Amino acid sequence: MHSKTSISIVPYREELKAQVIDLILHIQNVEAGVGISAQEQPDILAIQSSYLDQGGGFWVALDESGQVAGTIGLQREDAITAVLKKFFVRADHRGTPEGPAIRLYAELLAFASGAGIRTIVLDTPAVATRSHAFYERAGFRKIDKADLPVAYDYPDRGSLLFRLDLP
Template identity: 50%
Template structure:
């Protein structure tokens, strides 16, 4: 995976410069950010390659550098593998009423998660 400098959106590319993953960060307030567009093609998933983890770590470091204290995300309720990744990396599932900011997300029985960066 090559490093790409970004202002809130990162991609992972393979040796042939084909996009194999992405992750984005949307700023809602000076302290609250939303994780967006986190995806890694199935053949590049898993801790052996570490593509998802690398993208996630870049995003978290960037959020902290920007003064972020909280990262939120929404994810389809059926995305069990994603839920495991988020929980393993410190996210806690929350209810809609617990969101510190409002934002639009697809209402597809999404689960909401929060990560405090302190």
């Protein structure tokens, strides 16, 4: 079991890129069997320009040895709307009450509030049932594609869509 102090949440840095991509692809393809390449999600190959340069954010959870244990991104779509993306936590750090998932998500929410974002949407593969439960506990509600407030590209793998309106 890992302790809260063994994880640090840091803004994305380019020297973490290879680890970030490896973690995301491992969870998507080895664990979830989604079958998606890095080329099908070009945002992970260009985090700086896809997230940070557009007024969004991307955060990384590092374990006690400085290895990437989790990721979360907020891709800004317009002045008040953003897409939560690339929310992944390494298997050995999942399900802990003060683990990286809760802390990454809290970092994203604090940033969104400070940046004037009012609505966060996300897509997640239908097979990711554990993620669906997390999002619903966090106040997201399932929506239809027609109800998305912004249009954005995502690799549709039987995806479910969720929306959170911030206070």
